[in-house]
Amino acid sequence: MTQSALNESESHDLRAYLLPTVTTWCWAVNAILGKVAVGEISPILLVTLRWLGVLILLLVFARKYLIEDWPVLRRHLVYMGLMGGFGRMDYYLGSITRENSFKPTEKLLFIHFPGPF
Numbered sequence: 001m002t003q004s005a006l007n008e009s010e011s012h013d014l015r016a017y018l019l020p021t022v023t024t025w026c027w028a029v030n031a032i033l034g035k036v037a038v039g040e041i042s043p044i045l046l047v048t049l050r051w052l053g054v055l056i057l058l059l060v061f062a063r064k065y066l067i068e069d070w071p072v073l074r075r076h077l078v079y080m081g082l083m084g085g086f087g088r089m090d091y092y093l094g095s096i097t098r099e100n101s102f103k104p105t106e107k108l109l110f111i112h113f114p115g116p117f
Contacts, residue, residue, distance in 0.1 A: 030050065
């Protein structure tokens with residue numbers, strides 16, 4: 001193996017440990033800030049700030065790939081926006097319907113075991 005191949009392999013090994021660690025750390029910070037924010041920040045603002053943080057992280061880490069794929073993404077921007085919008089609408093309508101029709105036991109099962117429902 002050449003030296004550059006070894007360096008690339010070591011880089012991938014490092015990422016294999018780094019990315020799950022950072023992901024776990026982000027979930028922990030999210031949980032802590034969520035507990036601290038109760039009653040202090042509106043839930044909508046909290047969700048908006050979380051998604052803004054995700055967007056910033058994605059732009060930082062995926063910038064190279066976004067630039068490479070931008071011509072294809074630009075052609076399908078409307079489609080992706082519609083699919084995202086319909087997906088959110090389906091999620092909210094489904095949660096409203098489930099909220100009104102399920103018994104508390106079924107709600108508990110749905111939260112912990114969403115697969116069969």
